[in-house]
Amino acid sequence: MPVAMLLSGCTIGGGGGEGEAPSRNAEVKSRETGTDWSTKNAVKWTDAQRSLDGAAKRFSDNYGIELSAYVRVISGPYKGLTASVGEDKKxxxxxxxxxxLVVTTLIKFGDDLDRIVQVAPENIVGGTGAITWGGQYTIETLLRFVMAYSDNAAANTLIDLVGGFDAVNKVIAGAGVDSAKYHLGNKMNIPNPTGDRSWITPSQxxxxxxxxxxxxDGSTAYDFISRSAARTALQYLTxxxxxxxxxxxxxxAQKTGDTEKGTNDHGILYTAAGPIAFGVVTRFSSPSNELADALLAQLGSEIASLLPDFNALDENGKPFSASAAASWSEDRDGDGIADRLGQLDDGxxxxxxxxxxxxxxxxxxFRG
Structure with a gap:
């Protein structure tokens, strides 16, 4: 199956920083690494593609919001189902x-989370968070503040503690991710003197x-983190x-981000069909954060419910394949109701x- 079909509208590997002009006709290229994420193992997720395409048009036509997203089922019988929309520019x-940063902290200090560290005055900045003055906190408290309150002072303290930007980007690269496109380049609300910034793309x-x-899951070919530390990290990301x-x-398990120009979210959706990795970005010319959040929430719930449960069997008593489940919401009998919600012509x-x-x-x- 051609890469262009798998990643419709998504320019994987396309550069571009914030504010650069889109190149919508750029050639689609893949720089994904690892056998289980490469495009050759992807299956076009027809239902999700339809949802993403429709959402992108609604977001743009009705609200002037630009949507870019990448979703992929990463385990279970429907592994490899993939859909994307918009550009994959950073x-x-x-x-x-x-x-x-949370992952890097757990890799380095997972057995020492009770260690007490000082929050330096220079790391206390405006924006989100609960820490408004210096003091001493355990590493575990700082991690919880980063996740529960998206605390900027806690994040800046942890950046220093783990060894700076390079330490975090080394973990990213060790996971087989493009660390130029999913990248820590500045502290929270503190410009980097080099001019570097922090970047993401939906796919990365x-x-x-x-x-x-x-x-x-114990199924990765990358040894950037232990299995137990990965499970702990996912717990924190909840x-x-x-x-x-x-x-x-x-x-x-997810982490979000907001600016006056857009909203971001990425993580894992846990569904009855299996875990779905996602990266989504919205951009707008006038502040529309709450509206974008509501639209994304609606889209996420739509994507999460597209697939049959992992233990569903077809008429032959076999689990559905990824390709068979790709169009699960198809209305083959034309009654206006998705087949998965109703009956087929033969009842x-x-x-x-x-x-x-x-x-x-x-x-x-979330499972015991």
């Missing part, structure tokens, strides 16, 4: 990039989340209070049965 990350943000999930794409879903159900003995083979911090 944009300023805002707080989204705190996710790999989703890829980092996927690598973390794969490590937690503490974020400002959900966007995952707001109506209920089960997600049968699209799901013949489920295998109750099947157990999920992916890790979810």
């Amino acid at each position: 944009v300023y990350s805002a707080s989204t990039i705190k996710a790999p 943000a989703a890829l980092f989340a996927a690598r973390l999930q794969e490590a937690a 503490y974020g209070g400002a959900q966007k794409f995952a707001a109506y879903v209920g089960s997600a 049968s159900s699209p799901v013949d049965d489920v295998d109750e003995e099947l157990q999920p083979d992916w890790y979810s911090p």
